[in-house]
Amino acid sequence: MEPTQLFELVIAMLLAIIALHYAAHRLGLPPSVALLAGGALLAFVPGLPAITVDPGLVLVIFLPPLLMDGAWSIALVRLRRHMIGIASLAVGAVFFTCAVVAVVTHLLFPSLPWAACAALGAIVAPPDAVSARAVLERVRLPRRLQILLEGESLLNDASGLVLFRFAVAAAATGSFSAVEAAASFLVLALGGAIVGVIVGTAWVKFVRRLGDEYLIIAATVLLAWISYLLGELLHVSGVIATVTTGLIASWHQHTVFSAAMRMRGTSFWTVMIFLMEASVFTLIGLSLRDVVERGGGFATVIATMGLPMLAILVMLVIARFAWVFASDLVIRLCASLGFKRAQPLGAGGATVLSWTGVRGVVTLALALSLPEEFPGRDFILATSFSLILGTVLVQGTSLGRIIAWAQLVEPETERARLTMSQAEAAMAQAQLGTIQNLAYDPEGNLIHPQLLERYQRRATAIVDYAARTEHYIPVLHAHFDVVLEAVATGRRELIRLHRAGDIDDETLEELERDLDLEELSAISAKA
Incomplete structure (x- = not known):
């Protein structure tokens, strides 16, 4: 494709994003659903060149600023208060879901190596930060549920990436060590946090010395990519590094930003994040063409993989329900024994929390990054896309009704002391x-x-x-x-x-x- 054609295609995609977002608003649909479906339809427009998505480039371009935006806007006090619950979802739920999907996949395809089954589990286990934001921005949740979901979406990608790397390595070497994987996760997470603290602290000192507000805004925009790339360069978690940097910058922005700088920077950042989130969902839809062609066409994909993909989707949802309700039961038992610090969510809150496991860009990027010779690669690709489509279309469109049914009430402990x-x-x-x-x-x-x-x-x-x-x-x-x-x-x-x-x-x-x-x-x- 010629560079001019590529630029024209980008402009056309941005125009399509505006049209699809407007259509979603008029029809009362979540924008993510319209963008995903619209991208999928655009992928099969006659004469449109095939769009090949480089997974590594997609992650580097889109993930750091979206993580930074989530960390920037998250309530840090409540994040600390609910860190155990967030860690349970971001680490425990991811590992548990990966294991469930791996077992189910191996039962469906006994000839598929365990490493390939584990790779699929690692790819689809973490709910996506972008998808979660796209769903949550249209609904209103109690503060505790909101912070649990936001914190999970910020941190669970690190768990999924570690599991994925070990699964791919196990497929290549034929060996896997759970102890080594756990130790590696701790090293990557701790190293990422250290990198984030260093970059965030340096940013605060640097911004205080800059006198030009436009330079400060530009430096803040670059902050996300600097922390992520530095983390990856040092072979630690770029995700944790970016989130940690964002938390530090968010804490200090009230003292280092002037009023004019905050207004201008917020306006610029809001538009940039909107375009990035919308572009991610459109790119996911556009990638459907490549997935279908690799699988032999729609008819072949549905005939040979339809039922297994549906079974994995159902088990994916059941696994999250099982983890959330089991965790809530443990909290309830602890409360009955006198440990009152954490209060159970209740059936309604646990149901809503279980129903928000929407997958997105990280799932697709990891699936596309599998080596060409990886066992079961085409099935993993097709399944990953079907899970993204299924969770966005089903869970994303019905979450509002689930919340209305649950009739959630803000607990007194979560309310601010002052109005x-x-x-x-x-x-x-x-x-x-x-x-x-x-x-x-x-x-x-x-x-x-x-x-x-x-x-x-x-x-x-x-x-x-x-x-x-x-x-x-x-x-x-x-x-x-x-x-x-x-x-x-x-x-x-x-x-x-x-x-x-x-x-x-x-x-x-x-x-x-x-x-x-x-x-x-x-x-x-x-x-």
Whole structure:
């Protein structure tokens, strides 16, 4: 394919992403479902050149920034609080699922070597971070379930990658050691964490020395790839390195970023992550053509592999249910013995947690990275894609209904001690204290009366609002509706003056920025 054709194909794919995302919004479907199905249909458009996905390149391009984004937005305090539960899912559930899939595959195909069965188990065992984000962004979960799923999706890829590498090595050498695999996992995870701490700490010190906000934003974007590639270069877990770096950067961003930098950086990062997530699902769909052609066509794939693939999909789901419910039973038993630190999820919470094991880009990339001569490679490829398709289409579209059925309630222990209104009141009181100290000169003369009156009035209003939130909500909505209408009127007048030639471009940009900030503030306050 010519470079120009490749660029045209990329532009066409981005346009398709926008169209498919819009269609999903209008039809009420999860965007991941529309993108995956749309990519699969585009793959068989007559005249479209076959798209070969380089698995290593896909992982390097897409995985680090998506992991960084997840680590950046995760609640670090709750992550520490639920680390045992997250480790149970990210390590225990992955190992258990790998074993179940390996046994089922070997029962279905006794001639397939155990190493190949284990490789398939390692490929499909970890739920995908990208797929999990795509599903979770459309639903609302209690904080505990949310943090368990987010933490699992950040860390489980490391478990799957270690198992996969050992399975491939076992297929080549004919030997496998569970003890060696466990030791290797610990070394890779610890080494990745150390690399992440070093890179994250260096980033914090480096950003504090940079004076240009655009350089800081650029350095922050590159941070994901730096930590991942450095981890892989040192033969430790690039996944853990990236996540650790992201957690450190997230913790310090409130002190090293200015307000303008945070707004601009967040806007840029949000658009980039949206395009990356959408591109991943579209690429997965486009790769269907290669998978089907290698299997001999749709009819051959369904006739020879359909039932085994369905059986593995069912066992994959059952394995996650078994692990989650067994873990919840252990927690319940511990609670009955007096260990009250962890509370059981209950049937509803365990069901929702079990139903969120959606597979995605890591599964496909690992399957495509298998050597050409690997035993059962075509079956593993077809099965991996069918599991991605099945989990996204079935679990991704039905999760909202499962959550509604479960009627989940936020436990008291997971709720913040202060509401947003109470936190805002505390912040306003602290600001008023500063103003009261600075409103007077050293001789005790009041030099900022209007500023002092403004902050006193604001603190009083916020405290009153915190005490009677429900009473003020309709009034505030009406208030900010008027503010937004005034902003719109000011914007129209500003544009009229510019079109008439009464003001220049610089004046337009400066005053429009003020209006933009006022509009964003009103929208945020109304929400």
